[in-house]
Each structure stands twice: as structure tokens, then as C-alpha cells.
Ligand SMILES: CC(=O)N[C@H]1[C@@H](OP(=O)(O)OP(=O)(O)OC[C@H]2O[C@@H](n3ccc(=O)[nH]c3=O)[C@H](O)[C@@H]2O)O[C@H](CO)[C@@H](O)[C@@H]1O
């Protein structure tokens with residue numbers, strides 16, 4: 503097992519490039535199931551453990567997958583005879599693999615997947631996905647931890663989502679591409695990753711309109727074909743580097759960051775005194791001497807993204823004054839705060855709200871990540887803490903950040919990734935040498 507060690511205090515400066523968006527690749531990979539003919543070519547693929555996991559699910563469904571990690575390209579061929587059952591071992595590993603259900607149901611009229619559990623950040627039910635499939639005429643059965651959906655032909659339907667769920671919007675949208683007639687989904691998620699999926703589906707021959715707005719209309723077609731598509735840049739990775747620059751009085755150019763995808767974060771960071779300079783191929787982010795306090799509430803897009811909440815709380819600890827963070831999307835997404843308390847952060851947590859006081863003198867400590875964004879946030883905290891911060895449980899980080907420590911090193915952070923057992927035996931002197 504490995505851990506990341508950060509020695510705080512360095513100002514970040516230079517240029518860093520973001521990868522393709524994990525949360526766009528996952529549904530698009532699932533959508534390759536819909537192509538009866540040809541090989542899909544997906545480019546700008548991030549090399550992340552979540553991608554390997556979904557690749558395994560697809561292989562088990564008999565989609566031929568070739569992942570060229572150097573070129574960051576995946577070839578996906580679903581023209582063979584497909585299986586309808588996704589294996590438990592991979593479904594358990596990554597709840598996002600539920601997005602294979604819509605495409606399987608559309609293509610085969612049958613899908614069986616393990617019921618995904620909750621995770622560290624909250625309970626994460628899938629009732630909205632299933633209601634959508636039922637509205638389109640699928641029969642849903644739950645047995646022994648599995649959900650099976652069957653249909654002898656999906657039919658277009660009018661579906662209103664109680665909450666603009668990202669996964670439900672994607673799953674229903676994909677199912678509707680091959681349904682008979684027109685499907686109207688209202689109160690849908692509007693994230694950039696939904697738009698990227700719609701672009702991919704339309705290239706394949708689907709008729710999807712309205713992605714990025716509050717309702718999406720899908721006119722079913724007979725068949726879809728394989729195409730080539732380049733994945734949008736990862737707005738959450740970009741946002742994480744924005745916060746890194748903001749808290750270190752940094753001057754970092756984030757190559758491929760798309761300003762439009764990060765409006766709520768940029769607006770809040772501007773309020774805190776951060777300067778942005780938009781260039782054709784990215785954004786320069788300049789951190790102020792003193793950050794100003796700000797209140798933030800997470801919301802579905804175009805509100806402030808819950809996936810940036812943990813990282814933003816680190817900026818709030820560094821801000822002059824008292825800030826509030828309210829998490830409205832997931833009920834348990836403040837696990838990183840108790841780790842931050844161990845680093846000397848001062849805050850009061852009450853349900854979905856945390857009131858964060860200026861904590862300019864965070865101290866290095868050994869902290870554990872409970873989930874993906876918590877891991878990134880704790881590393882950010884390490885960048886501004888006095889002394890050495892050790893972040894463990896990196897399997898979460900590897901789900902969503904490609905070579906995070908190397909990218910931070912590249913812009914001037916004192917950060918290393920080491921083997922845990924070797925590190926335990928390291929004396930103070932050796933540690934100093936590692937960072938020399
Ligand atoms: C792989 C991927 O893209 N993951 C993102 C996706 O997750 P995911 O698609 O799982 O998130 P959802 O938008 O579905 O979930 C948002 C909220 O809706 C609730 N809900 C969802 C579905 C449902 O059937 N019933 C229900 O009640 C959830 O419990 C949660 O409280 O969007 C989240 C919200 O922006 C992000 O944090 C995740 O990074």
C-alpha cells in the first residue's frame with residue numbers, strides 16, 4: 503500500500519494539463535453497447551481505476567475492449583452476441599457501472615445487474631433509474647441482491663424525474679435511443695457530461711435533443727452504429743487544480759480547462775479574490791495573498807458541484823473570516839472534515855452544514871481518505887499545512903486522478919508517493935532527503 507506525503511508551504515507555479523473527464527467516459531463507454539455495427543473509438547481517455555473496472559464489466563458482457571493507455575484511446579466493439587448479466591464482482595467495485603443497464607435493456611430487452619450499495623458519501627438509491635425503465639414498459643424484478651429488467655420492446659414515455667439525477671438521466675436517455683416512439687424526460691440533470699453523452703449518441707445515429715437544458719426529448723431509432731469521439735476535459739480535476747493555485751498564492755495555467763464547465767466554482771473563487779485569465783487552450787489561475795471568506799451550497803448543475811465541495815472547504819479554511827459550506831446532494835460528504843480537525847482546522851459541523859473558521863496554521867498529520875474527493879482535498883490541505891502531511895487509502899484517489907502527485911510536483915509542490923512500509927522505517931533525515 504502506498505501513501506502520499508506532502509510538505510506544505512510551496513507556492514505553485516507553472517502549467518498542468520487535465521485529462522478527459524471520468525464522469526463523461528463512464529456513461530459513454532456504457533453507450534458503446536448500443537452499437538450493433540463497427541468499432542467505437544474513444545479518445546482522451548483518462549488512465550484511472552474506474553475505467554479499468556468498467557472495461558472489465560463490458561468485457562464480461564462480451565464487448566471487445568482494447569485500451570491503449572499510451573495513446574489514451576479505447577476501441578470498443580459490441581457487434582458480437584452480448585450477455586445481459588453484469589458480474590457482481592465489478593458492479594460491487596464501482597456503483598457507476600449501473601449505467602450499463604439502460605443500454606443493455608435497449609439492445610437486448612434484458613439486463614441483470616447487482617443492486618449497487620451505498621458508498622461513503624451517501625445512500626445512493628437507483629429508484630429514479632428503475633421508474634424510468636418501468637415507464638418505458640420494462641418489468642423490474644429484484645431478487646437476491648440482483649435487479650433484472652426485461653421487456654419485449656421499450657416504448658417512448660413521458661418521464662418526470664423527482665430529482666435531476668445524473669445517472670438516471672443517462673440511463674433513461676440511453677434506453678430511449680432504441681425505444682419505439684418518443685421519450686420526454688423532464689427535470690433532467692444538465693451537467694456537461696450529459697451533453698457529451700448526447701453528442702456521442704447523436705453521432706451514433708440517435709435523435710436526442712435538449713441535453714444541457716431541463717428536458718430531453720429522444721426519438722427512438724432502429725439501430726445505432728459505432729463512431730469516434732473525443733471525451734471532454736475533466737472539470738473536477740481542473741477545479742481541483744484551481745483550488746490548489748488559489749490556496750498557495752499560486753500562478754498556474756490549467757491546460758484544457760473549460761471556463762463554461764466550471765462557472766459556479768470560478769464565480770466563488772473570484773469572490774474569494776482569485777484572478778482568472780482565460781486563454782484559447784485553458785485558464786490561468788492566480789491566488790491572492792489573502793483569500794476572502796465565502797458561503798457555498800452544493801446543487802445540481804449549474805449549481806456548485808458536490809464533487810468540488812471537499813476541495814473548496816480547504817480554501818475556506820484558509821480564508822480570512824468565517825465561511826459556510828452546505829452540502830445538499832449527498833448526506834454524508836463531510837468525512838474529510840474530521841481528518842482536517844486532526845490537522846488543526848476549526849469548524850462546527852451540523853448535519854448538512856459546516857461553518858468553517860479561518861485556520862491559517864494547519865499542521866501536517868497522518869490522515870485517511872474516505873472517498874475520491876476527500877483524498878484530493880486532504881492532499882490540498884497538505885499543500886498549505888506546516889510540516890509533513892501523510893494521506894493514506896489512495897485507492898480512492900486513483901479512481902479519479904491520474905498521477906496527481908506528479909502533476910502537483912510539476913507545478914512546484916513538495917510531494918511524493920511512497921510505499922507505506924518503507925515510509926514507516928524512514929528516519930527524519932531520510933525524509934528530508936526525499937524532499938531535497
Ligand atoms: C459517475 C458519475 O457521473 N458520478 C457523478 C454522478 O453520480 P450519480 O449519477 O450517482 O448521482 P445522482 O445525480 O444520481 O445523485 C444525486 C442525488 O440523487 C439521489 N438519487 C439518485 C438516483 C436515484 O435513482 N434516486 C436518488 O434519490 C442520490 O441519492 C443523490 O442524493 O453525479 C453526482 C452528482 O453530481 C456526482 O457526485 C458523481 O460524481
Ligand SMILES: C=C(OP(=O)(O)O)C(=O)O
Pocket residue numbers: 525597598623809874875902
Ligand atoms: C462521487 C464521484 O464519483 P462516483 O459517482 O463514481 O462515486 C466523484 O467523481 O466525485
